[in-house]
Amino acid sequence: MPETVFEVDTDAPPDEQPDPIVNRWHPDIPPAATVEPGEKFRMEFLDWTGGQVNNDDSANDIRDMELDPNHHLSGPIAVEGAEPGDMLVVDVLDLGPFPDHEWGFTGIFDLENGGGFLTDHFPEARKTIWDLNGVITESRHIEDVRFPGCAHPGLLGTAPSHELLEEWNERERALIERGPDAETAVNHETREDVPPLALPPEPNGVLLGGMDDDEAEDAAEEAARTIPPRENAGNCDIKNLGRGSRVYLPVYVDGGKITTGDLHFSQGDGEITFCGAIEMAGWMDLQVDVMKNGMEKMNADYPLFKPGYMDPDFSSYVVFEGYSVDEDGTQHYKNANVGMRRACLNAIDYMTNFGYTREQGYFILSTAPVESRLAGVVDLPNTCVTVSVPQEIFEFDIDPDTLEDGSGADDRGEVAKTS
Numbered sequence: 344m345p346e347t348v349f350e351v352d353t354d355a356p357p358d359e360q361p362d363p364i365v366n367r368w369h370p371d372i373p374p375a376a377t378v379e380p381g382e383k384f385r386m387e388f389l390d391w392t393g394g395q396v397n398n399d400d401s402a403n404d405i406r407d408m409e410l411d412p413n414h415h416l417s418g419p420i421a422v423e424g425a426e427p428g429d430m431l432v433v434d435v436l437d438l439g440p441f442p443d444h445e446w447g448f449t450g451i452f453d454l455e456n457g458g459g460f461l462t463d464h465f466p467e468a469r470k471t472i473w474d475l476n477g478v479i480t481e482s483r484h485i486e487d488v489r490f491p492g493c494a495h496p497g498l499l500g501t502a503p504s505h506e507l508l509e510e511w512n513e514r515e516r517a518l519i520e521r522g523p524d525a526e527t528a529v530n531h532e533t534r535e536d537v538p539p540l541a542l543p544p545e546p547n548g549v550l551l552g553g554m555d556d557d558e559a560e561d562a563a564e565e566a567a568r569t570i571p572p573r574e575n576a577g578n579c580d581i582k583n584l585g586r587g588s589r590v591y592l593p594v595y596v597d598g599g600k601i602t603t604g605d606l607h608f609s610q611g612d613g614e615i616t617f618c619g620a621i622e623m624a625g626w627m628d629l630q631v632d633v634m635k636n637g638m639e640k641m642n643a644d645y646p647l648f649k650p651g652y653m654d655p656d657f658s659s660y661v662v663f664e665g666y667s668v669d670e671d672g673t674q675h676y677k678n679a680n681v682g683m684r685r686a687c688l689n690a691i692d693y694m695t696n697f698g699y700t701r702e703q704g705y706f707i708l709s710t711a712p713v714e715s716r717l718a719g720v721v722d723l724p725n726t727c728v729t730v731s732v733p734q735e736i737f738e739f740d741i742d743p744d745t746l747e748d749g750s751g752a753d754d755r756g757e758v759a760k761t762s
Contacts, residue, residue, distance in 0.1 A: 345383040345436075345628050348376035349417040353444055353624050357393040357415050357550060364389065365416045366550040367566035368511075368575070370502050370596045373553045374421035377598065383436065383630045389415045390624045391497070391605040396448045398472050400484075402759045405450040405618065406468035410457055412548030414498055414569045414578070414605050419552065421598030422631050429594040430637025431501065431601065435651065437586055438494050438606060438627035445475045447608045449710050450618035451702065459617035461687065461705065470759040471706050473621045475608055480621060485703045486756040490736035491655040492609030493712050495585040496627060497620060498569060500577040500646075501592045502600035507574065511567050515541040542568040576646035580620070582610040582712065587651025593638050601631065611713030612730075615687060619709035655712050657733035661741060663690040664718070666725040674724060679717055682728035686715070690730050697741060698752035706758060711736050 350361040357364045362375050378384050390396065393415035396404050422431060440447070452459055454466035471484040481489040503511065518541050546563040554562060572579040576592055584590065592599065606627065607620035614620050638644050665686030667675040675681050691704035699707070707713075712733065719727035734741055 345385045347385040347387060348378065348420060349386040351387040351389050351417065351624070353389065353394060353441065357389065357412065362417070363552045364393070364550045365418055365552045365602055366412050366414055366548070366569060367563070368500070368503055368508065368569060368577070369551060369562050369566040370505050370508060371554065371558065371562055372419055372502065372551050372600070374419050374598055374600055375417075375552060377421040377423055378631060379423050380633045381630065383628060384420070385626055385628050386417050386420070386603065387626045388417050388604045388606050388624060390622050391415060392622070396450070396470070396622070398446050398448070400759045402450070402468045402470040402761045405470050406453050406456065406761045408456065409548065411545050412550065415550070416498060416569065416602050416604035418602035419502055419600035421600055422633055423598075425594050425599040425633045426597055427504065427595055428636055428638050429599070430634040430641060431592040431594060431599045432632040432634055433499070433590040433592060433601070434630040435496070435584065435586060435588045435590070436628040436630055438496070438625060440475050440608065440623045440625040444624050447473045447475055447480070447621040447623035449473070449616060449621055449706055451616045451705065452618060457617055459619070460613065460615040461684065464688065465702060465705055468761050469702050472759070473608065473710070475623065480608060484756055484758045485699070485706060487738040487753070488707060488711070488736055489738060490609070490711050490733070492621065493582050493585050493654050494606070494608050495582060495610070496603050497580045497605035497607050498578040499584070499590060499592070499601070499603040500575040501594060502596045502602070503567070503575055504595040507595055508565065508567055511573060512544065512565060516543060519543065542570050544568065574645055578605065580610065580614045581648070582607070582612060583650040583654055584648055585651050586653040588648055590646065590648040591634070591637070591641070591643075592646050593644055603627070609710055609712060611708050611711055612715035613683065614709060616705055616709040621710050657712070657735050659734040660714070660731040661693070661734060661743065662729050662731045663693065665689060665728045665730070668725065676724050677720065677726045679720070679726045679728055682726050683715065683730070686728050686730040690732055696746060696752065697739070698755045700757065702758045703755060708732070
């Protein structure tokens, strides 16, 4: 087994971990460990919330979650000899849940606390708990669904330079100042459901690893949130970035300083409920090498990856289409975001034919290995988006050719609600 270079304790709070947790991007966070090029090593992880979610049948923990500290990540890990302009070549060797923690969770966040992709349709907090049995998962909250997961780290990236960090903060502040326009609004009459357009630096709940207190106080004012993906990769939530994958990460500071976490047992394309994968605490084995002058050699100042060979192999899908026309009939110009919404809503409505609630359908799209595509982008005025749901994840037939009147469909259980 590879040496463990970052340890966590799932029974301890985030600020009392064996190795200090990180929840922001900043170039001056000191490495928790240094590895040699080509060395194999293991890292351990809290779930992304730092243990705020319980294995129970109440969604109160989702409703009441403190979001400012998230994500709770492990690292940074420096790679000996890596310098700005290099590329780190990162191989994901293996990952999984801890043996004594074989469960995960998925949440729909409340409108008043985070929201999600379809917040206007699902404004209240909900939760599902998933049992993780080897490569298979199933949930007591969504009956008759069982599938192999596509386990992967939701977040993997290198530290930004001071210059890149300043660029991130400047451009995201400019976006916030411009404010929402008609294309970002969900409710076009009141705009009450428009989430923040970006999340500026937030000192509340900041964790900067082993940085000393005086330095951390200043750094917290500029350290970037880990929520969006950026030039350093970061929170990409790519479900195919699992076992056997290779990731090329640009190096902006000495050592590269890899930070990673937000482990997912499975996820559908888009992770649409926001806390939308099957989130888990666990471990991951990595091997990292250095491509000297890799950014120049590859003519790339951005991350690339090659997927592994361990994705589930489904053969039958029901495919739902969406276009750039929202639910109230407003026509948008080639808006893929609207198209994705409509495709997801169509799939959710279809699953109610079989006894699932709309919340259960939302969770299924977010967690199962659902495939989403930009099917057509050239035909004015609509962009066509598809959402493909694998039929094999259901323990009964959902094929449209055999669809009967859903009025007598079985009761498929219920997701966890708030009290």
